[in-house]
Amino acid sequence: MTAPGPAAPPPPSVPPGVPPVAGSPTPAPPPEPGVPAPPPGPGVAPPFAAPPTEGRRARLWLGLGVGALAVLLCCGGGGAAVVGLAVSNAQAIQEQGRTVTNNYYRALVDRNWSKAYDQLCADARRRESRPEFEQRVATEPQITGYRVGTVDAQTLTVPVDVTLAGGKREAQTVTLSPDQQTGAVEVCGVS
Secondary structure, three states, rough: OOOOOOOOOOOOOOOOOOOOOOOEEEOOOOOOOOOOOOOOOOOOOOOOOOHHHHHHHHHHHHHHHHHHHHHHHHHHHHHHHHHHHHHHHHHHHHHHHHHHHHHHHHHHHHHHHHHEEEEHHHHHHHHOOOHHHHHHHHHHOOEEEEOOOEEEEEEOEEEEEEEEEEEEEEEEEEEEEEEOOOOOEEEEEEO
């Protein structure tokens, strides 16, 4: 056992505004009214012995799965949109090419030269004026029937089987061109 000794003197009080001397304990300032006291220092038991881990892995895998799904939708959806756009564009060219070719030949069969001239592209109209076009097609053998083939989207050409007056048949190829202003397909030449 140890014998009790004299009590240690209380720590010296430091007046406000004077820095404490190194190695001397500093008293804690008194709490301000209405402000809660700071939490106790070392040696106090935390509310949890260790951070909770319950459900942590499930949340991690769920988050990774959602992220992967988002990436897949963005990339896969974008790829599908590009493919869909290409298919849609090819179908639009097919439809427009067949329609303008059909309108051109229908006007020739009906001897409506002005309407046939309206189906021509700007370049063809620069090469030949409306009166020159009407005079030229009026002197050519009369077309009495036609059958429009499938548009080649790569070369923008359409095969047309033409029946002339007197029953003679010939194969013609229509060259198409997109209008720079409207984007519509127009007849730009026949060979």
